[in-house]
Amino acid sequence: MRISQLSAASGIPIPTIKYYLREGLLPQGEQTAVTRAEYGERHLRRLRLIRALLEVGRLPVASISKIIAAVEDEEMPVHQMLGTAHYALSSPMEPRPDDEEHRAARERVNGLIESMGWTVNPEAPTLDELAQILVRMDHLGMPATEQSLRYYAELLMRLVAEHEMEKIPFDGPRETAVESLVVGTVLYGKAFDVLRRLAQESESARLLGG
C-alpha cells in the first residue's frame, strides 16, 4: 500500500498522514526505495487508533505520541505501559503545589484509596486530578461526601474488574493487549460518560416532565 492508498482507505488526507509520521504517531512505512515506502494493515489500524484517541478521547497529539511510544517500547511491562497511558490521559495540572486546599483534598483521596484497599501508585497524577475535582465541588457549594465517593468507587471497581479487564486478550501478542487496554480506557470511559448523560436526561424527563 502506498501513501495515497493508505489515505484513501482511511479517509485521512496525505498531508495529515505525513504530519502523524513526523510526530511519531504512525510508524514509518517499509522503505522500498529512496522515494517509496510500503504501508500495511498495521498502519491502517494505527490510524484508526489515532483518530479514536483524537476525536473520541480528545487527547492532544503530544499525549497520543507518548502513549504510542510506550506501546512500542517492547521493554516496558504492560502494567507500567498502562500507567503511562493513564498519565497521558490526566488533564495536565498547573497547580500551586503549596495550595492548602488541594493538599487537604489530596488527603481525602488518599484516604479513599486506602479504605478501598486499592493499589495505586502514589505518584499517579490521576490522584491529583481527583483532588482537584473535589476542590472545585467544594467551591461550587456541592461537596462530594466520602460515602458517595466510596459507593461510586466500589461500583466502578466491580465494573472494571468483571466487565472490562477480563476482555483484554493478555495471552495474545503484546501490541494487541496493550492497544485493547488503551482503547478500553478511552472509549469505554467515553461510552460511560455518554450513557450517564442519557440516563440523566431520561431521569430529568421523568422528574421534571419532558
Place this chain on the structure above:
Amino acid sequence: MRISQLSAASGIPIPTIKYYLREGLLPQGEQTAVTRAEYGERHLRRLRLIRALLEVGRLPVASISKIIAAVEDEEMPVHQMLGTAHYALSSPMEPRPDDEEHRAARERVNGLIESMGWTVNPEAPTLDELAQILVRMDHLGMPATEQSLRYYAELLMRLVAEHEMEKIPFDGPRETAVESLVVGTVLYGKAFDVLRRLAQESESARLLGG
C-alpha cells in the same frame, strides 16, 4: 466590588474577566457611572462555574456561553435547559449523515434506549455521539455487546437516579437548581471518569503485578 477586587478574589486576571464579559459568560456588573461598575458574590460564583467547566470539563468557551444563556433564560423550563447543557457537552460531530455504518450503530442505540424504557429526545446529539463510539469500537476490533451496554446503562441509571438527581435543590431558586444540574453533569462525570481510571490501575496492578 470593583473589577480589580473581583480579579484578586477569583485569581483570574482582569483582561480575562473582561474577555468573559465580552463573550457573555459573565453578566455585566451594575453600572454606577460611565466608567465604573459594581460586581457581587454572584459574579464570583459565576467565575468559579466558568473555570470548572473550562478546566475540569474542558468545554470550549462557546459551549459555556450557550449553557449560560440557557441558565439565564428564565422562560426556559429546567428540563429543556438541561437538554441545552447536554447538547453543549456533546462533542461536535462532523459526520456524513449518509454513513451506513453510523446509521446501523444509531439503530443499536435506539434499541438500547427503548429496551431500557428511557425517555430521551430522539434529536439529542448524545445519541449520535454514542453511536459514533460504537462505530469506533467496531473498527478497532473490540465491539461492545448489547448485553454489556444494557448492564452499564442499568447501573448508571440507578446511580444517577439515586445518588445524583436527588441532591439537586429543585425547591430552591431556579438558578441554583440549574447550576447544580450543570455542575453535577460535568463534575460528577469527570469524577466518575477519574475513579474509573484509578480502579483500572488498581486492577491492572493486581492482575499484572505492579
Place this chain on the structure above:
DNA sequence: CCCACTGGATAGTAAGAGTATCCAGAACGG
C-alpha cells in the same frame, strides 16, 4: 485637582492541529 483605576474597543499572542508548497528522485505507460 490630579492621578491611579475603570469600562470599552481594538489588536496582538501562543499553542495546537493540521494544510500547502517545493523539491528531487523513482516508476509505469507508451
Place this chain on the structure above:
DNA sequence: CCGTTCTGGATACTCTTACTATCCAGTGGG
C-alpha cells in the same frame, strides 16, 4: 527511453481558541 505522475522529506503557511496587551477618555478618592 522519456515524459507524466507519485513519493518522501523539509519547510512554511493557515485557522481556531483562549487569552493578553494597549489605548483611550472619563471618573472619583485623597
